[in-house]
C-alpha cells in the first residue's frame with residue numbers, strides 16, 4: 001500500500017500517534033511510529049534504553065530507525081518527540097513533508113503531566129516542558145514545512161487542519 005508521505009514531529013503527547021493514525025486512514029495508507037520501531041527492535045521500553053544506555057545512544061538508535069522508516073514506509077510516519085535534536089536525523093528530514101504539531105504548556109500538562117512512562121517529564125512537568133520547548137521549538141519549526149496548533153482541537157480537527165495546511169483536501 002502506498003500513499004503520500006507525511007512525517008509528524010512535535011513534543012511528546014501532542015497527538016502524533018492519534019492524529020497520524022487518523023491521517024493514514026483518511027489518505028488510505030498506513031501509519032508507522034519510530035518509537036514503536038525502536039521498542040520492537042530493541043525488545044525493551046524507551047525508558048529502559050534511556051536508563052541503561054543514556055540519551056546519546058537512544059538518539060543513535062532513533063536516527064537509524066528514522067533512516068529505515070523513510071526508506072521502507074510510504075505512508076504517515078510519526079517520530080519521537082526529541083528526534084529533531086539530532087543533526088543527522090534533521091538532515092534525513094530535509095525534502096520530506098514534515099508537519100510540526102504544536103501545543104501550549106497547559107495542554108501539554110493535561111496530556112502528559114502525570115505519566116511516568118515519559119522519562120523527560122517525570123518531575124515538575126510544567127517547568128521541564130518549558131525548558132524542553134525553549135531548546136526545541138526552533139528545531140521543530142526549522143524542520144517542518146507547516147506548523148499545526150492542536151490546542152482546543154479534537155484529533156479529527158487536527159487531522160483536517162494538517163490536510164488543509166498541506167492543501168491535500170479530500171475530494
Ligand SMILES: Nc1ncnc2c1ncn2[C@@H]1O[C@H](COP(=O)(O)OP(=O)(O)OP(=O)(O)O)[C@@H](O)[C@H]1O
Nearest residue numbers: 011012013014015016017018081111150153154155
Ligand atoms: N487533539 C487532541 N485533543 C485532546 N487530547 C488529545 C488530542 N490528541 C491526542 N490527545 C490525547 O493526548 C494523549 C497523547 O496523544 P498521543 O499518544 O497521540 O501523542 P504522541 O504525540 O504520539 O505522544 P508520544 O510522545 O507518547 O508518542 C492521548 O491520551 C490522546 O488521546
Ligand SMILES: O=C(O)C1=C[C@@H](O)[C@@H](O)[C@H](O)C1
Nearest residue numbers: 012035046080081082119120
Ligand atoms: O521528547 C523526547 O525526547 C522523547 C519523546 C518520546 O517520543 C520518546 O522518543 C522518548 O521518550 C524521548
Ligand SMILES: [Mg+2]
Nearest residue numbers: 016017033078
Ligand atoms: Mg506516539
